[in-house]
Amino acid sequence: MQPIQIQGAQNIVHVSCGKEHSLAICNNGKVFSWGAGTFGQLGTGELRERIIPKKIDGLSTLKVIQVACGNYHSIALAKDGRVFSWGQNTHGQLGLGKEVSSRATPQHVPALDGIPLAQVSAGGAHSFALSLSGVAYGWGRNHAHQLGLSPTPTREQVFKPMSVAALRSLDVTYISCGDEHTAVLTENGSIFTFGDDSAGQLGHSSSAQKTGPQKVDWIDGPVSQLACGSYHTLVLSASGQLISFGRGPLQRYGSGTSPSKPYNTQSFNISSLISPNELSSVQVKCIFAGTYVSFASMCPSQTPTCANRTVSCVESLLKISQVDRVLIDKWMSAGAESEMRQTAKREIEAIFSSPSCLTASFLKPRSALELGCCIAVDLQKAGEVFKELTQKDWIAGRVCYSLLNHLIPALPLNSPHQEALSSFLLLPECSAALEAQNLKSLAMPFAKAISSMSKRSLEILEKYWLLLPDSTFDRVVQMLKRAVISQLPYYLAHPHCLEVVPVLEVLKKLYKVNKKANYKLQISNFYINEILKKVGLEDLRRWYIWIEKSLPVPEDKYPVSFCRFPFVFDPQSKMWIFYWSSHFQQEANARQALLSNRLQSSGEAPKLPVFLLRVQRHNLVESTLRKLSRVEDSCLRCQLMVEFEGEMARHEAGGVLLEFFWYLFEEMTHPEYGMFMYCEHNSPMWFPAKPSVEMNKYFLFGLLCGLFLFNRVFVYVPFPLAAFKKLTGQKPSLDDLKELSPVLGKSLQAVLDYEHDDIEEKLQLCYSISWDNLDIDLIPNGSSVAVNNTNKKDFVNKYVDYILNKSVNGVFEEFKRGFYKVLDKRIVGFFEPQELMEVAIGNEKYDWDKLEKNTVYWGVYSAEHPTIKMFWEVFHELTLDDKKGFLLFVRGSDRIPVTGMDSEKITIHSHRLLTEDHIPEAQTCFSILFLPPYSTKGKLKEKFLQAIENNRGFGKQ
Template identity: 35%
Template sequence: MLCWGELGSGIQHKPGSQTGDVLTGQRIQHVCSRDGVTVFVLGNGKVYIRVRGRKQKTEPGLFPHFKQQIIHFAASGTSHILFLSQAGTVYQSEVKSKDTAAATKEFSIMKPQVLKSLSEKNIIQVACGNNHSLALSKDGQLFAWGQNTYGQLGIDTKGASQPIPRCVTSLTGMPVAQITAGGGHSFALSLSGAVFGWGRNDRGQLGLKDTEDRHKPNLVKLLKCKKTIHISCGEEHTAVLTKDGLVFTFGAGSYGQLGHNSTKDEIKPRLVGYLFGKRVSQIACGSYHTLVFVASSGEIYSFGRGENGQLGNQETSDQLVPLPVNITDISDKNGTENGLTTKPAVRRILAGGNQSFAQIGDEAGLESSVDPSALHTLKRIMKVDRVLEKELDRNTIRAIVQAFSSSQSLSASFLDVSKDGHFNTNGEVSGLDMSAVYLGFVKLVKNSSVLEKVKNAVEDKLIPSLPQSPACVETLRVYIILPELIAVLTGSATLTDSLNKAILSLEESYLKILECWWSTMPYYFFKRLVDMYQKKSKQLLQLTREGTLKDNSKLHDSLTILQTLYKVNSSRRKKIPERNFCIRVMKIKYFMKLIAYPCIFDAEAKLELLNWWSARAMQWTAHNPLALNQPICLQVARQMILQDALEGLRSTRLYLCGPRIQVRFTGEASYGPGVSQEFFTLFGRELHSNGRIFQRSEDSELLWFPSWEPERDDVFYHVGILCGLAVSNGFICNFNFPLALYKKLLQVQPTLEDLKELSPVEGNSLQEVLDYEYDDTEDEFCLDFTIPRQTADGDTIYQDLIPNGSEIPVQKHNRKQYVDAYVDYKLNTSVKKQFEAFARGFRNSALPVVDVFRPEELRDLIHGNADYEWDLLEKNAGYDGYTQTDKAVRNFWEVFRNLEEEKKKRFLAFLSGSDRLPVGGIQNFQIAIINTRSSEPDSSYPRAYTCSRSLDLPNYSNIEILREKLLHAIESGEEFNAQEL
């Protein structure tokens, strides 16, 4: 052991073997020190303490109070020392001091006392501040006690001291990897590198960008995704080490202890640039100095206060930048070899107070006992996957049950360690290896008795302990792991119900994170999750029908999560088929009760619900002649469809959603569904060709809200009304709107894919920016955070996408932000006023049931289907007064089959008023061929979609005459029946 700084014999300015003759040849497991007291923990479990007293004692003395206990770690504060035994027991000794006549202090160590409140907790780490203490249990619980002047205990209060250890509940569920403490501040490090600090912050030692004290743990956001693996605290400063060997420091800089060539304080983590190119493997902080160790070169660097020789540079001056410590000039057997100076192999560095230490490789047994990363305590964290690898003896079974009782242990398990994947845990990635989860439970299921104990532990202990507002996203891993446990359990209904309530009780922001994790979950596991909730919901719905389900909240909880998974599925790269969500609902009364969960309805059920609601509204109006919701009657001229329709709506007042609509063409006597359908078809065509209301995309021909103001303020509102009327009345109107419009109507956020549909050139250009992987994005694309916009005068100006966007170039690191901002502006911000007017009109005329449809379904419902399977039209046809083998019928279908595609579409429009098909395609479109001379047609017989034209064939046995008459009818729109002959 090499040491330097303020030692018992005085001040030693350079590294030397001055631990005392008693310790020569002993394996030193750990060293800790504060003013006047140094504690040596030996590999054999004995403790030696050097105390500065009246005679300036130099020889460490055996601490006589541990005869039966094996101590493997110690931590010291200014007023106390903690000892941690190999069995996980914590002892505390009070340190007393008194001033002497020589203006020095004498120290005495009191007999250690067992902390009984922690005796059953199996403690694996302890840490001391000046006057407060921390302890970490094997199952991940963090305890704090002592002085709380600055909130350093993290128990959500400050001021009063706490003599009894209290659990830091705000970190419940977080898999804590390391705890450490400075003078009046504390830190906890999660297993995946999240850093939380609390307590005194007057010098910025918490790294939170201010100097306000914190009385509960706060995430150091500036260290997110830095892969932090170790934290060390000084009196008023902090240093952190990353997996990549980078060192960040913050807090007090008065003596240069931050290593930035300055004595300024830093209130946020700052990279120690003077260590650039050196992969640091260990860090250690004394009170006002810092050590770092570079394993590849074997060099120790020091910086900060040097008054007591603690920098090891043979000087007493402060050092503002890291400089190497000369450890070659030592007078022992490693000092020279064949006359050449050699450097001893350093295995570990430590610091405390005004002292520095380096454990070297020639100490007995050191190589096997000390982890070079200084994170050997991580190996003792209880993890389910590690326990499952052991043989199932009594102790292992007990450990498994304990692990499943703790959300901290479960959150620390099954991590994606390949390429340090778990360090990337964030709001989008869980850091879990789902294959490891699956294999772990495959092992567990082999022992049914253990599985039952695990189930009870999860239900009785783990789930009740889950916080509604977790401190760390890593806590949410439990919600990904537990469904895999449920999948291998039998009789897991109550466990699923408990899990559902825990999920739905999460604060919204954390539920959103869970949704993001679901969206990136591997396909197989996401499908298992969907299948689990679909099966569970189906079972509960059956119990509801039977009247045996007393608690309906269980059904609604399960359906709520299933509906959430359905929403998540829409954003997944590889989607689950929608049929996996569906549950057949037989009675319409259940439709209404379950309308909040449209994922369980297939397209047929949704249409049935829409038709039922529409018919109900019509019946209500018919039986209430004084009802306000009377049909809307429009009279329009064929030459002025658009203008007359908008003017007619301006003179009509809507009272309720889903009114009926009747349209008459000026100068024509007929009206009815067929005429109204023809109106909507003509309206859609004129809207598309008009160019004064909506802007037509040049490369997609789709319509979108314009950048200019319309001639009348209410025009978008009334077009929205017509869109709502179309869906409520079952009419097809190809408005030529992109899917983005229907997403917005159903409160689904449009994406880049939607912009590609509306404007392919623009969208694909943005995709090129996203796909460009090189670092010269700025030079290649020459973009900034602006977007071109046309003014009313036709001029082009550039709109900032973010504040000062014109001054911010698009680079590799911010290109996604640019694309997201561009899409948001194009599809949301720039058309906010116009869309809100359209949406208000749509909601005023559409039935509320439209919310059960997906955006794609709503678009197809209104725009119609263009998938023409003409053979199905013939296959599904019905006959009244004819048979399928009659010559006239055979001739008709032969003529139809030989028509050009465009003629077939026009015939479809002749029959129904629209050349597009209803939802479901042509298989949901049935025509009836009727012989009106043979019998009166049955009004209940299925006919064409709107039956606007009759199709009668009695005298068309001559195929040429039939072809001529059919083409004439298509072209002229006249009736096609026997009365023409």
């Protein structure tokens, strides 16, 4: 045998042989090929036989670390993690899709981009790639199930790499392919085989044919090396024992291979240059299998380099570039003008230009993934490494350059594989470190890349986002928010203002993920308050006009419309859109009145249309409902003015309206009125399943709720969050039932949490419930269907659905119809349920110091008066419940308007008829506290708490 001469090459570090061709890698990463080239498997562009090895020019710009030869195709893995293939593609073995029949030069396999690969392998007409995390990807011919995929007609040929589910739990570390079979080596040294077993090449002791990976269980001890020929398999144990099974060339029948009898037993009669029996006196170092031959390299057992153990085939694999502690220390110590600095720059650029290498650098240990962790990269470690590296300006600059110019453009945007998208999780961590050094943010190009992702890839990324810890998820949100803020100076400069649109679109996706995760972050984390500092109220007004007329926002003419992204506005900002909607409607009404005057030739200036409602104080509810039932729809969106019959008209700002709504709702929401039900003491009110008042009253109540919002009046109506969810089209949950009825909600949660098998005997529940004095079957014949561990979730869901949806469907639809008779449903749609609730009935964001600062004093009182000083000392010593009770006493509500406590003022007034023997009094409609002049702090506290306690009532909090 003559040695192969490779002209101009350095040392050969790796060789692979196919059926009729061979490949060799030199230590500089260049690849040479020789042999038959009928199907382009040489990769040189030639389709003829070549005896002299020739460099493959299509790979000359890369450093290749692995090659694998199939029968008529070839695969290469580059140091940067990319995979290339060439040759025959009749069965999809190149992984390039159906349209390609063959390729004579190396072609990039984009379906594997972003995956941190450990190995590539090629069989007769099938191929494999194995990731560092142990995920196997197969493609090509699968008629004998050599890919390990389920046997279906559509999977006889796989044209693009597909994750092999059957191998995921095996902890695969190495893959070898035969002609129509495959063998894998696992972390614990076991061998699993699958595919064609006509020659016994799978090594299964049983004659029963099985599909999918099956363990070769008769091999003693762990295996260190594995190699597959066409119809045989070689195994080298960790102790140095060589084992082979299968056989050499099969008898050919026509165009196929059809042995007369399958060989399912261990066979040592394979064609080889040396018999295994002759190896007893030497230690085998490495094994190789060709089409019909086998090779073993060896050293005498006494040779020290063998170290009395074989080298694992996994250890012999070269790895793709990745960051490690050794590299970090070398980079950090590299001198300014040294050769080490130049080498480090090349290494940094190689790693931070490749999504695969970046991911490989921060992979979690396999043991962590086995425990069920679905995020394969260690984001905390990545953040720490990025922070350390970016302390050096030259490293930070090189990293930033590589990410912006190479890695982000190379991100896998159309990958169906989870591993490929891990780089999208690492980039925000790196961006945070770069921004800390005042380097260019990655947010803009990062957002543009996400906006270009395929639907399938985006769904995978969104699942990753769902799994992120809250702090990590928020880091992504804040990165994008900063990018939006950075673009606000260009808001009026078209087309520069449109640069922010992809960022807002990605923020929108994150917002939806957050919502799906039951608000892992508070809604306020998404607010960008800086927008309204740049975007004026006139812009909001223009947006409303577009919405009102259902027009698309003309972005080629106007700056970007933030109204498409309402989640960036806080509830107070959204209130301005509410107010602009009412103002716009009132302007429209005024123009209509002006036109009417002109048509009638009237010389009078038109008055701003108002909705004047005259009601009887002594019969407030019924007179109000009677007037509202006859009002025209056009009046509802005019400025509301209320007058009490027989009293002088008072039109001071908000005072009469507040008084009107406060007394109206106090009566209508009282349990004795019978319109609403209260499940428990101090619980919110809810709609009854069996209403005792006429249905029209629910319509009118909804109309009243719409009116107080439209007219910017803050009145507390004790609805739970479920009501606002239903108004905005969202489905209430068990958590909402817990708010409505804590006792019932806790009981249903206990049903879900019960895990013992005696649930039927212990809880004795069935699909029949009692609610609002009604016995209800949740399903047909529900009283005879017991609740068990199988159906308990369904039972709870139906229970919740009945109380919050089905039982109140009729009355709630009437309420909703009235509510949207006044308000624009599209504008209300800007609000999340929590935000709408905050706008409608306030929040609990208390600032008691601010309340004291904003308080106004009348009569003899001032901030320095002794009674006032005692009052605030007593107040600040109260419990939270008593402080809330005070707000309820003096304002009629213990909740704070969305505008915050800055806009909240109370007035403390002395009264000449009150002495220290009296308890304080309040005029709720105007937030006035009449405080007697107490002489001692103890007396003040006693009377003050007495007034608060007397004010607590059913249905109030």
